[in-house]
């Protein structure tokens with residue numbers, strides 16, 4: 473029998489999970505559609521998820537279930553709850569870890585999805601040798617996991633490390649959290665597309681993106697245009713990188729990270745974002761931290777990072793039990 477963890481990533485559209493061994497190898501994947509259960513009671517969704525997990529385990533009889541790690545929006549590691557997640561249809565406080573543990577009979581640990589990604593990077597990715605780093609996930613939202621002295625910072629209530637909702641432009645763009653000017657409103661997919669619109673409106677340089685209907689524009693298409701030398705596309709990523717660099721220069725003061733690791737679709741823009749990010753970071757950071765912070769891409773495969781990160785929660789949890 474092989475000790476195996478289930479790593480689960482809960483998103484608003486899909487829930488994906490995998491069987492993960494201690495070396496970070498995903499031995500099998502499966503999933504259910506979160507949205508298909510949107511109008512029903514939360515317990516119906518949990519039951520369907522547990523049944524899908526049991527099916528996958530039945531197909532892999534040599535895997536012995538050791539624990540269940542869950543990455544979820546607004547996940548609270550202290551209570552094992554999902555709390556008021558804006559992109560899920562179930563509102564309020566959802567005691568998911570307890571429900572999973574009762575149904576499947578294995579220890580269940582739940583945290584915020586960006587924290588899970590940071591743990592995955594630390595156990596299996598580019599942060600293996602690092603004890604102090606910040607993981608930034610750039611996607612539908614902007615998430616972050618802050619690791620200090622080898623431990624994720626959770627704060628007094630379990631929600632620490634939301635750099636995406638730090639205000640970077642007072643009275644700026646409307647954010648999904650209800651406030652104005654958060655980093656997420658500038659560096660998420662929606663934020664980058666809004667920056668593109670603003671650049672198109674203020675710069676008359678010809679661009680393939682100008683001819684395209686706004687609803688068809690994506691960060692990937694902006695990246696492809698940038699590779700062709702499109703000035704509008706390059707400027708859009710430059711402005712995004714500057715926003716990130718400015719916030720990270722601020723964040724460096726709190727935890728003095730050795731590296732910042734970027735993950736998600738927008739991070740695929742690579743140097744188009746990383747160069748302006750580094751420039752702005754170095755120009756604004758206190759001299760104590762200057763030229764010391766590496767900016768690295770995630771080393772984990774896109775589709776697997778959340779599953780590996782959630783699985784890492786359990787391996788880390790079991791290690792902490794052993795050492796106490």
Ligand SMILES: [Zn+2]
Nearest residue numbers: 637647649654
């Ligand atoms: Zn916000």
